[in-house]
Amino acid sequence: MREKEYRYASAARGGLLFMKGLSGVRNGDRVQVRDHQGQVRNGQVIRTTTEMVLIQVFEGTDGLDLERTWVRFLEEPFEVTLSPAILGRIFNGVGKPRDGRPALISQTKRNVNGSAVNPAARAYPKEFIQTGLSGIDGLNSLVRGQKLPVFSGSGLPHNRLVAQLVRQAKLPGEESNFAVVFAAMGISHADERFFRQSFESSGVLRNVVMFTNLADDPPIERLILPRTALTVAEYLAFDLDLHVLVVITDMTHYAEALREVATAKGDVPSRKGYPGYLYSDLAEIYERAGRIRDRHGSITMVPVLSMPSDDITHPIPDLTGYITEGQIVLSRELHGQGIYPPIHVPPSLSRLMKDGIGAQYTRDDHARVASQLYASYARALEVRNLASIVGAEELSQRDRQYMDFAKLFERRFIGQGEEQDRSIIETLEIAWEVLSLLPPSELTRVSEADLARSHNWSEDRSPASDSEALVA
Amino acid sequence: MAKVVDINGPIVIVHLPEVLIGEQVRLGELGLLGEVIGREQECAVVQVYESTEALRPGESVEALGHPLSVELGPGLLGQILDGIQRPLTAIAAQSGDFIGRGVHPPALDREKRWPFVPNPLLKTGQRIQGGQALGTVRETQSIEHRILVPPDIDGELLELAPQGDYTIEEIAARVQDSKGQIHSLRFYQRWPVRKPRPYLRRSAVGKPLLTGQRVLDTFFPLIKGGKAAVPGPFGAGKTMVQQQIARWSNADIVIYVGCGERGNELVDILETFPELIDPHTGRSLMERTLLVANTSNMPVVAREASIYVGVTMAEYYRDQGYDVVMVADSTSRWAEALREVSGRLGQMPVEEGYPAYLASRLAAFYERAGCVDLLGGEGSGSVTLIGAVSPPGGDFSEPVTSHTKEIIQTFWALSKELADARHYPSVDWADSFSGYIQDAAAWWSESVDTRWERLRAEALGILSRADELARIVNLVGPEALSSQQRWELAGAQVIREGFLQQSALDEIDSYCSPQKQFRLLELLLNLYQRGQRLLAQGASVQRLLELPLLATAKRLKSQYSSEQLDEMNAFAQEIDDIFSALDQEYLAVPVKQPAA
């Protein structure tokens, strides 16, 4: 550590501190900034030349008096201290305890930026995780080591959904060593409390590590928080062999902090003022999920983001969708109808589902049933659209069957209780119940054998009344 | 003295007076690799292929005296290389599961011995020139690797290695050029990646690149030596289309470049390809495949290089007389890497932050596709380029998509609506196009059936008329349609579900031979036309729509594999029988002529 403290700060704006007349400072190094009240802030070198140094200050630069600001270069990268005692603890974005307990003591420290996993060392994620939610298990299965975000919007129940997922997620027939890393950025105190209570009541709290930067905490710290959290997740997964579920919420707040700093730096903006490197930056976070060959643990990641104005083409959900292995999209419309979880099926996707399901993990007909539900629901939505134009009376018998199908699908298959934990077999049985509202000739994605086994069609039943009964 | 002056992310300014633009440099204690992309007086602007964390101003810099180049020789196939051709398996052996910095193992194994068979036609004392084969080694069971005279060598053959086992560093031949200089040729050569490898001349484009994917081969064909783009929003199926091409296409060599995309997608290939059998050679697919990986979390500058590294290796196999396909997933990430570097250099952005030279760089890249006559004068080879494009928000009017569209000949536009309904491949028949229909038609006509072009046009006609009808229905309701029109909608649905949709995950249907493609299309069109005729004879459309035959027709594709065409013909018989019976019924009714 350089003993000296420097006082050459020449400018401070937007969380950035410029230091002149300094040379030979290493890029990425950790910095301590002491303000005139003696408060220490954390910073990191993000540009360094033979004449000046640019520092990003995680607590922001507000209230800094340049004449009375001292900077100390720690000659080390940003690291987090790791030990098994980290489970059950709460930290801020730079790894400082927030639970009133002492800091961890350990020799094991790692650079929070990590390094890219060698693609040649990865193992393809395959093991089906049962979340107990039909909209996920049946249609967009999650597998161990996957990164599957939730695209939500303000006021939608993503917190309840994620809490339920943490509570219920399991590998069928396996009691495993697991841990939860919970990274919160810009969420409210109430939301943080909700999560903590939910972990507590489901008895997982001792397996949870929390990193929190709440709505009233300094926003720039959000740039380092997920990196700190993921370094811990990597330690838990690949050193301690745990199956780690990482929940990060809300990535939109992360991206906004990134934009803020980028603007202050004068980076060329691309879309909506976000810098061109937003994609690569997000990828550095998301790609830390996965499995590694010959290692026992895994990192499964469920980032949550709110889509500004519910717009899925906004850069944050858009770039996220380009990186993650699918997405679960929530629908304001279904939510408005009281359907929970309001999973908007058409744009939702799990890219890793194909290898995690079938006879080996779930059931032989799973893929075909999922594909059929998607196709039939897409058709049903067209019919619904048509009905809104020409009136339901104009619809053919077939189209009316589709209308009933859509209703039952949304209410019975997608909709379920917050406490309801369905097995994958139950999910598939309900799927068939719903598909039985359509005649076999409409179900060409499933095989004839599937139909013979599970399809319960009768030509003359009156679907409308039937579906009411089923929903009730 | 050469030293680091300014570090700004991947862009580093160094004091290095004599260095050339394009030259490779090594930076600092770690020996980070970079490339000079600009000069300002005594200083050079360097883009660094690795993270610059912990680099400090004042550290030393070394110019390496050569541009970014790749090693070309036996042992490339089956490997996974990073964006600057470092072998990722060797890196893992050195630095573990996470990629270390400053680690630069060579792409080609120095220890491995290859059985060399000299070219029997060559005699010492004769003149030889660039591109000629000195001999061959068997690189994999399915690929014979020709050891080539480097393009810039020309002279008298002094010595040729006899048959035997050699490492690549040993001398394959010695050649004396006209100036009397003697060149020792090894079993591998180097080539700078930004410079296209030379050929004798471009030859006429050749045969279709058959992918086994119906919507591609039958509707929007690509030709060996052609250029194609696959644009689509996330989740539309770009990667899957490219993986299917890597699996099933009738190319000799496939180079799969994962440029700024997911690590797991490469693992998927690494884990499945060795077990998959190439339908054309009966050998493991990995024997003809080479992966280049710069995943989204790997340094952005190497992403820009990865495309060139890939295409240079593609040209090298082309120069051995092979038909090579290179798929790049995704060219948008490459363009973004360009944008990032140009942004850090303070260059003027023109559209959405992209530099003005985006279009010309894209065009120059795709220009490296083509069918060529080889430099050595013996035979021809081809490079086919297929680039995925990832438009922000799925908007095809953005710069990368729109420039690419101007350059390529085959455009497979993927649609979110189709993908959301799980209609895969989600190739939109209205927005996609192929400029190679005539070339493809010649081949289909000769090799499969003379009616190919006509049937293709008929099917496309039904699809586009049905789209128009669907729009009408959405305005005024289904009642406005005539019986013929309702049947047309049903016909289009049969084509969509029974022909266009093809699940990559369906074991039977994942690959579809040209013969099966044609037979299926013929059957489905026949079904449609016979229905049309019945309607004209007065049959009720309701009755036709209720025929169980329709559902059967949609399932045919996954009922019979490409080897079971005879069985599929049984279905043809079934259509005939059913319709003949119906014909009988309606024959009593006076026949109206069907509309032409």
Ligand SMILES: Nc1ncnc2c1ncn2[C@@H]1O[C@H](COP(=O)(O)OP(=O)(O)O)[C@@H](O)[C@H]1O
């Ligand atoms: N031809 C296909 N057959 C079956 N499933 C497909 C096909 N194409 C795409 N998919 C499905 O769509 C998902 C997304 O496809 P992918 O190629 O990864 O999209 P993109 O690269 O455009 O983001 C895949 O994980 C797979 O589930």
Ligand SMILES: [Mg+2]
């Ligand atoms: Mg993709």
